[in-house]
Amino acid sequence: MTDLPPPALGCDSCAARDAVIAAQGEQIAAQQHQIEELRQKVEQLERAMSRNSRNSSMPPSADDLPGRKPPSRQQRRAADRAARKRGKQPGAPGAAMSWAEPGEVISHHPHGLCDCGADLAGADEIGVARSYQQLDIPEPAARRIQHDLHTVVCRCGREHTAARPAGVPEAAVPVGPNLRALAVYLLVFQHVPVARCRQLLEDATGAAVSDGFIHSCLAAAAGAVADVVKLIKTLITAAWVAGFDETTLRAGRAGQKRYVLGAFTELYSLFFLGKRTLKSFRDFGILPDFAGIVVSDRYQNYFHDGWEHLAGHQPCLAHLIRDYEDAAQCWPGAVWPVQAQRALRGLIKAWHQAREQDLPHIPEAVADPLIREFRHAVLAGLSDLPRIPGPKNSTAQHPGRDLLEFCRDRQDDVLRFTTDTRVWPTNNISERGVRPIKTQQKISGRLTSEDVTQHRLDIRGYIDTARKHGQDVMTVLRAVMTGTPWSPPVPAAASP
Numbered sequence: 310m311t312d313l314p315p316p317a318l319g320c321d322s323c324a325a326r327d328a329v330i331a332a333q334g335e336q337i338a339a340q341q342h343q344i345e346e347l348r349q350k351v352e353q354l355e356r357a358m359s360r361n362s363r364n365s366s367m368p369p370s371a372d373d374l375p376g377r378k379p380p381s382r383q384q385r386r387a388a389d390r391a392a393r394k395r396g397k398q399p400g401a402p403g404a405a406m407s408w409a410e411p412g413e414v415i416s417h418h419p420h421g422l423c424d425c426g427a428d429l430a431g432a433d434e435i436g437v438a439r440s441y442q443q444l445d446i447p448e449p450a451a452r453r454i455q456h457d458l459h460t461v462v463c464r465c466g467r468e469h470t471a472a473r474p475a476g477v478p479e480a481a482v483p484v485g486p487n488l489r490a491l492a493v494y495l496l497v498f499q500h501v502p503v504a505r506c507r508q509l510l511e512d513a514t515g516a517a518v519s520d521g522f523i524h525s526c527l528a529a530a531a532g533a534v535a536d537v538v539k540l541i542k543t544l545i546t547a548a549w550v551a552g553f554d555e556t557t558l559r560a561g562r563a564g565q566k567r568y569v570l571g572a573f574t575e576l577y578s579l580f581f582l583g584k585r586t587l588k589s590f591r592d593f594g595i596l597p598d599f600a601g602i603v604v605s606d607r608y609q610n611y612f613h614d615g616w617e618h619l620a621g622h623q624p625c626l627a628h629l630i631r632d633y634e635d636a637a638q639c640w641p642g643a644v645w646p647v648q649a650q651r652a653l654r655g656l657i658k659a660w661h662q663a664r665e666q667d668l669p670h671i672p673e674a675v676a677d678p679l680i681r682e683f684r685h686a687v688l689a690g691l692s693d694l695p696r697i698p699g700p701k702n703s704t705a706q707h708p709g710r711d712l713l714e715f716c717r718d719r720q721d722d723v724l725r726f727t728t729d730t731r732v733w734p735t736n737n738i739s740e741r742g743v744r745p746i747k748t749q750q751k752i753s754g755r756l757t758s759e760d761v762t763q764h765r766l767d768i769r770g771y772i773d774t775a776r777k778h779g780q781d782v783m784t785v786l787r788a789v790m791t792g793t794p795w796s797p798p799v800p801a802a803a804s805p
Contacts, residue, residue, distance in 0.1 A: 359638065406444065408442060409442070411442060419432070450514060450515050451488060451514040451515050451516035454485060456473070456474055456477055458470055458471045458472075458473060459471050475791040475792050475793060476787075476790055476791035476792065484516070484518065484522065486787055486790035486791045487787060487790075488510065488514065488516055488518075489526045489529070489530075489790045490783060490786035490787040490789065490790045491510065491514075491783070491786075492506060492510060492518070492522070492523050492526040492527075493526050493527060493530045493768060493786055493789070493790075494782060494783060494786055495509060495510075496523060496526075496527060496765075497527070497530075497765050497768045497769055497772065498769075498772055498782055500745070500748055500749045500752045500753065501752075502752065502753050503520050503523045503524065504520065506523050507519065507520055507522075507523055524761070526790075527761065527764055527765065527768070528761075528764060529790070530764075530768050530786070530789050530790070531763075531764035531765075531767050531768055533789045533790070533792065533794050534767060534768060534771040534789055534794050535767070536794075536796075537771055537774075537794050537795070537796050537797075538579070538767045538770060538771060540796060540797065540799075541577050541578070541579050541770060541771070541774050541797065542572075542579055542594060542595065544574075544576075544577050544797065544799070544800075545572050545573075545574055545577050545579055545595055546594075546595050546598050546599055548574045548577070548601055549601040549602065549620075549731060550574065550601055550602045550604060550623075550731055550732050550733065551572055551573065551574050551595070551599065551601060551602075551603065551604065552572070552573045552574070552603075552604040552605065552733065552736045552738050552739035552742075553570070553571065553572055553573075553595075553596075553603060553604070553605045553611060553736075553739060554570075554571050554573075554605065554606070554736060554739035554740055554742065554743050555568045555569065555570045555571065555585060555608075555743070556568065556569055556571075556743045556746050556747060557569075558582070558746055558749075558750055558756070558762070559750060559754065559755040559756070560582060560755065560756045560757075560758075560759055560762045561756075561757070561758075561759045561762075562757075563755065567582055567583065567584065567759070567762075568582075568583060568584055568585045568589065569581070569582055569743060569746050569766065570582075570583055570589060570590065570593050571739055571742050571743045572593070572595050572739075573738050573739045573742045574738075575738065575777065576774070576777050576778065576797065577770075577774050577777065577797065578742050578769075578770045578773035578774050578777070579595070579770045580743075580746075580766035580767070580769055580770050581593040581594075581763075581766065582759060582762050582763045582766055585608075585610070586610075587610055587613060587615065590610050590613075591615075596611075596616045596619075597615075597616065597618075598618060599616065599618060599619060600618040600619065600620055601619070601620055602619075602620055602621050602622065602623055602725065602729075602732050603616075603619060603621075603622050603623070604622075604623045604625065604732070604733050604735075604736045604738075604739070605622070605623075605624070605625065605736060605739075606624070606625050606628045606736065607624055607628065607715060621721075621722060621725055622719070622722040622725070623722060623723075623725045623726055623732050623733065623734070624715075624719065624722055624723055625734075625735050625736035626653050626656070626657055626723075626726075626734045626735050627735040627736070627737065628736070629649075629653060629712070629716070629723070630650050630653055630654065632709075632712045633646045633647075633649045633650045633653075633709075633712070634646070634650065635708065635709070636690070636708060636709030636712065637650075639708040639709060640693070640694075640708075640709065643690070643693060644689070645686040645687070645689040645690040645693065646686075646690070646709070648682060648683075648685070648686035648689070649683055649686035649687065649690070649716075651682070652679045652680070652682040652683035652686060653683060655679045655682075656671070656676065656679050656680070656683070656724070656726075656727060656734065657734045657735065659671045659672075659675045659676060659679065659727075660726055660727070660730060660734050662675075663675075663730050664730045668730060669729070669730060670727065670728045670729060670730060671727045671728075671730070676727045680724060680727065683716075683724075684720070687713055687716045687717050687720075688717075690709060690713040691710075691713050691714070691717065694706075694707045694709055694710045694713065696710060696714075697710075742773065745769070749765075771785070771789075771794070772785070772786070774797055775795055775797075778797055778798075780795060
């Protein structure tokens, strides 16, 4: 607003008019400032409400929450085209009912009267006309087993008493290892709450147990697998490639949020309850000594300079593709987000093909054009989105600018998997590993004890590691309850 000319001498009305105009100018300026603040807040809210499973790390289950903007029709159609068909996938191991040696044969003979009036009970046997096999389980029922420890006397006069069998506690009437293993299986692997677990055991087996029994099974299992968990931690630390991820969990006192940190390889899984801080990452105890390749999202703690022994990083390309999808929605007319997504998807497909052929890297003839396309997309994006001046840690940039700078500054990390097929291009292994944690939270809500929660996580890591080695869950849990837990084989040392 321009300055007003001075009022005429002695004109009181002119002075009053000018005072009103000046006050209105100040009010307009304040309103413009407020409008700008509100505009920025609306943009932030619209951006937050537009987050979905296609342009962020949100799960697909959150796409239809009230008030949430679902993926666009174009996105859904693209996802449908890229999605796998229902049913068995090509190359996946099949599972079908096949004829096998029966465990029990039940003979069925005709009964009643023939049309001639003769009783079929006295008819002559010809043979089996048809056979049908049915796979079923016996009616579950808890058995009360008594273990009598006999004493014998040698000819020399010494007496010898039989040893108490493995899995039989010192108590006079304890619960056997099978029932205790089933309790841990339901509680940890199937996420059944304690009260429902107790009820399920009683309904399915007839064994009436208490909530305290369920908790005691959990503590006993955690103690039995403690050494195995330490071994798993050592094996992950010694691996050449490991994936890392974290997810929130309501554990401890009310109002408190904790993070479950996970470390994974194709053969091992490990979990740690802590916070999303560098201290918790150190307390987890893997990254400080890890000397391999870290596969992760772009969270800053994974790229901290304090991890002195790392051989390198591999950012998860699935996260990058979602981030580029977000940029495509923010800048509808831009070509570079689609170009970058196309190149990254092509490189992922090429990695899978090279891996299937046991190649040490993606062939250059396949990788080079896609890498060139990706680099051009990053440069084009940086040109379209100039950096907003200001301190890096406090200046908000245009949507997509930080992503482009990351891909430019860490290009070797982003494309590391193209030169070494042992390195995964995505962190899907880790995301699948931490997903059951969210299932546990949805079912149980808050886990009140942090120590017991860590027990659950230790047992979960033991179970996941056993399953990755082709072991049956109930079998390895029964081994835990008999005091002889399964342990993963230690591979021969091999240099990368």
